[in-house]
Amino acid sequence: MSPIIEARDAVLSFGETPALRGASFDADAGEIVAIMGPSGSGKTTLLHCLAGILSPTAGEIRFEGRRIDSLGEQARSTLRRERFGFVFQFGQLVPELTVEENVALPLLLGGVRRGEALRQAREWLERLGIGGMERRRSGELSGGQAQRVALARGMINRPRVLFADEPTGSLDSLTGEQVMDLMVGAAREHGTTVVLVTHEPRVAVYADREVVVRDGRVHALAAGRSGS
Ligand SMILES: Nc1ncnc2c1ncn2[C@@H]1O[C@H](COP(=O)(O)OP(=O)(O)OP(=O)(O)O)[C@@H](O)[C@H]1O
Numbered sequence: 001m002s003p004i005i006e007a008r009d010a011v012l013s014f015g016e017t018p019a020l021r022g023a024s025f026d027a028d029a030g031e032i033v034a035i036m037g038p039s040g041s042g043k044t045t046l047l048h049c050l051a052g053i054l055s056p057t058a059g060e061i062r063f064e065g066r067r068i069d070s071l072g073e074q075a076r077s078t079l080r081r082e083r084f085g086f087v088f089q090f091g092q093l094v095p096e097l098t099v100e101e102n103v104a105l106p107l108l109l110g111g112v113r114r115g116e117a118l119r120q121a122r123e124w125l126e127r128l129g130i131g132g133m134e135r136r137r138s139g140e141l142s143g144g145q146a147q148r149v150a151l152a153r154g155m156i157n158r159p160r161v162l163f164a165d166e167p168t169g170s171l172d173s174l175t176g177e178q179v180m181d182l183m184v185g186a187a188r189e190h191g192t193t194v195v196l197v198t199h200e201p202r203v204a205v206y207a208d209r210e211v212v213v214r215d216g217r218v219h220a221l222a223a224g225r226s227g228s
Pocket residue numbers: 014015017018019037038039040041042043044045046199
């Protein structure tokens with residue numbers, strides 16, 4: 001099986017600071033892969049390259065076998081909206097919008113009618129155990145609730161790949177486990193690949209496989225600890 005998402009020898013610097021120095025990574029369809037590694041090693045930069053947010057200056061990024069690093073900004077933006085989902089450390093919800101509008105946003109941006117988009121948003125909120133909060137604003141949510149909302153927003157367009165950057169980084173361990181259970185459950189149900197950046201071993205055990213980034217390069221770890 002060829003990987004659904006892949007980086008080959010990706011190189012990227014920020015000014016004089018090298019972030020990726022020939023990073024290679026791949027994930028198969030439906031696989032959950034954790035990217036671990038020390039602070040500043042290049043994890044987030046790798047995730048941003050895989051997700052088409054950044055383009056490496058050398059090397060290749062492929063999604064479903066096709067180069068995406070050479071696409072223009074508009075094509076990458078469409079790809080992100082239609083095929084990828086995102087969950088970040090602090091939810092990054094839009095404070096002016098209600099919870100249901102936040103969740104519906106990827107559908108609304110893709111042209112789905114408002115009524116239908118909000119209906120699907122409420123379904124996801126229900127499913128993630130926060131039904132009844134659809135009219136709140138993000139400032140009225142706990143950290144765990146906000147991450148559930150972010151997860152609902154990340155999954156609502158049934159992405160092929162969900163990119164999660166420290167999704168539990170702002171949560172206590174119990175709440176973090178609940179969010180990870182929900183994320184893994186939703187991803188498994190929809191066959192969504194998950195690329196999960198975390199520095200927490202107890203979060204990485206949710207993955208099928210772990211890799212470690214050091215100094216801008218990716219090192220494989222022994223086969224996943226989960227289930228073993
Ligand atoms: N926008 C930026 N401008 C300048 N330097 C950056 C930028 N983003 C990242 N860097 C630098 O690139 C290197 C890799 O950063 P990156 O955020 O990818 O690491 P990380 O492994 O995700 O770190 P952390 O675990 O602390 O989030 C670091 O040296 C960082 O300082």
